Amino acid sequence: MSVKVEQIEKNKVGLEILVPAKEFSLAIDRTAKKIAGEIIIPGFRKGKAPRHIIERYVGKEYLQKEAVDPVLGPAYAQALDESGIWPVSRPEVELIQVEEGKDLIFKAVVEVKPEVELGQYMGLGVEKKSPQVMEQQVDDELKRRQDLHAKLIQIDEGEIIDNDIAVIDFEGFIDGVPFAGGKGENHELTIGSNTFIPGFEEQLIGAHKDQAVDVNVRFPDEYHSKDLAGKEALFKVQINSIKRKELVPLDDEFAKDISEFETLSELREDVKQKMITAAGMRLNNEYRAEIVKKAVDNASVEIPEGMIRSKIDSMIADLQNNLSYQGVSLEQYYSYINSNEGQLRENYRAQAVERTKTELVLDAIAQKEGIAVSDEDVEKEMVKLSEQYGRKAEELKQILAAQGELEWFKIGIVSDRTIDLLVENNDVKKEEPEEETENTDAGKKE
Amino acid sequence: MRDARDVLIRPVVSEKSVGAVEENKYTFWVNTAANKIEIKAAVEKMFKVKVDDVRTLNVKGKEKRQGRYVGTTPDRKKAIVTLKAGNKIEGFAGL
Numbered sequence: 363m364s365v366k367v368e369q370i371e372k373n374k375v376g377l378e379i380l381v382p383a384k385e386f387s388l389a390i391d392r393t394a395k396k397i398a399g400e401i402i403i404p405g406f407r408k409g410k411a412p413r414h415i416i417e418r419y420v421g422k423e424y425l426q427k428e429a430v431d432p433v434l435g436p437a438y439a440q441a442l443d444e445s446g447i448w449p450v451s452r453p454e455v456e457l458i459q460v461e462e463g464k465d466l467i468f469k470a471v472v473e474v475k476p477e478v479e480l481g482q483y484m485g486l487g488v489e490k491k492s493p494q495v496m497e498q499q500v501d502d503e504l505k506r507r508q509d510l511h512a513k514l515i516q517i518d519e520g521e522i523i524d525n526d527i528a529v530i531d532f533e534g535f536i537d538g539v540p541f542a543g544g545k546g547e548n549h550e551l552t553i554g555s556n557t558f559i560p561g562f563e564e565q566l567i568g569a570h571k572d573q574a575v576d577v578n579v580r581f582p583d584e585y586h587s588k589d590l591a592g593k594e595a596l597f598k599v600q601i602n603s604i605k606r607k608e609l610v611p612l613d614d615e616f617a618k619d620i621s622e623f624e625t626l627s628e629l630r631e632d633v634k635q636k637m638i639t640a641a642g643m644r645l646n647n648e649y650r651a652e653i654v655k656k657a658v659d660n661a662s663v664e665i666p667e668g669m670i671r672s673k674i675d676s677m678i679a680d681l682q683n684n685l686s687y688q689g690v691s692l693e694q695y696y697s698y699i700n701s702n703e704g705q706l707r708e709n710y711r712a713q714a715v716e717r718t719k720t721e722l723v724l725d726a727i728a729q730k731e732g733i734a735v736s737d738e739d740v741e742k743e744m745v746k747l748s749e750q751y752g753r754k755a756e757e758l759k760q761i762l763a764a765q766g767e768l769e770w771f772k773i774g775i776v777s778d779r780t781i782d783l784l785v786e787n788n789d790v791k792k793e794e795p796e797e798e799t800e801n802t803d804a805g806k807k808e
Numbered sequence: 809m810r811d812a813r814d815v816l817i818r819p820v821v822s823e824k825s826v827g828a829v830e831e832n833k834y835t836f837w838v839n840t841a842a843n844k845i846e847i848k849a850a851v852e853k854m855f856k857v858k859v860d861d862v863r864t865l866n867v868k869g870k871e872k873r874q875g876r877y878v879g880t881t882p883d884r885k886k887a888i889v890t891l892k893a894g895n896k897i898e899g900f901a902g903l
Contacts, residue, residue: 405823
């Protein structure tokens with residue numbers, strides 16, 4: 363087998379691949395055998411017809427054409443290996459010479475990974491924000507917990523006020539006629555929660571237990587049910603009972619009740635710490651993303667169309683996957699969002715370009731910095747991951763390998779490490795010169 | 809004597825007949841009225857080879873029914889022709 367490589371365009375390479383005549387003949391023989399097993403030729407049992415009979419039966423051209431496919435794949439793979447070309451798109455194959463007894467020659471045109479012109483990626487000097495938690499936020503969080511643990515008490519005497527829960531029976535009428543869906547019994551309605559149509563809840567304020575109230579409302583014009591939108595309605599409401607939330611006072615007792623802490627200040631401190639940790643993690647992620655984005659922005663690369671297309675393909679495949687969990691097909695989704703595949707692809711395009719570029723740049727940096735992942739590293743990550751999922755590392759590896767994800771897993775580790783490197787070196791530029799001068803100063807003094 | 813083309817109809821193409829080529833035996837469908845002498849002469853003339861032996865067999869037509877009508881497929885005759893050593897017919901099954 364031999365390969366001739368020819369640069370067609372930037373990022374586009376043509377491979378002229380030649381498969382020796384002998385090899386091709388063998389392939390034709392194999393194909394003939396395969397066909398013999400599939401078709402019935404009168405006078406022969408399945409698979410028993412000799413090659414020349416088959417050739418006459420299906421035609422020489424057909425046989426040769428069929429024989430090409432199984433040869434093409436391995437030859438192409440081998441050609442890539444030999445030429446060291448790493449394609450990013452499916453090859454466009456053009457057959458140049460297909461004839462038994464002669465070498466099989468074909469040309470595959472592929473898009474290759476573009477050269478990345480790295481810009482500055484060390485010492486980007488992205489500012490790291492330290493997490494800030496306002497006392498107010500802590501207070502809010504405590505209040506939320508307080509609310510969560512509030513007791514409900516029955517109000518037998520007295521009027522409904524805001525935030526009460528009214529347990530009501532109701533029936534709605536339009537022009538004196540009950541309408542579908544306008545009826546409910548023992549419904550727990552929190553006043554002020556805006557779960558009912560505007561005006562409804564307000565009109566219950568001031569009512570007593572066991573009182574019957576007539577509520578006059580007008581359905582909003584944009585109400586989801588077309589029959590009701592914009593209509594005046596009368597609801598006959600019977601108040602069965604009133605519940606009121608009684609907040610437990612925020613004190614040490616409360617802290618003891620809801621947590622393992624003895625005092626409120628301890629609980630408060632804990633809440634604060636947790637919020638700081640959460641905020642810190644979020645900021646850290648943003649920080650990392652910011653650094654990566656900067657490094658990517660500094661680099662320039664011409665992304666071949668094929669890469670963008672396949673990225674969009676995979677994004678749509680992801681979407682389809684997610685949708686299928688919800689039992690929605692892609693077609694249904696298009697009709698929901700009033701769109702079609704063409705539009706969606708267009709929408710995804712910018713994102714796809716960004717992601718592809720990020721991948722390329724990270725990859726280029728990894729290569730330049732010599733970041734590589736050994737099998738042991740993969741092993742280690744595997745163990746980490748397996749602890750997260752509560753599975754055995756071996757098992758996990760098998761699953762990944764079976765799905766052909768092992769390579770991706772590796773790539774993921776490489777890019778993580780690359781990002782780590784970028785983060786570590788974020789401030790390097792500022793620090794290094796200082797250290798150096800210090801050292802030289804010290805050297806002079808001594 | 810019948811013309812060679814009237815004697816030999818076409819080669820028999822089957823696993824058995826193709827296998828027999830190994831033994832220098834070539835099988836033909838022949839005119840049911842043809843005899844071994846005619847067949848030998850026909851093969852020699854048509855393929856320019858020397859024939860060693862001819863064996864023939866009659867294949868009776870099968871009874872076929874189409875509803876209540878009974879009919880038969882035609883009777884046929886097969887001839888297995890052995891060539892003298894060193895002779896062969898090129899592209900036998902491809903006639």
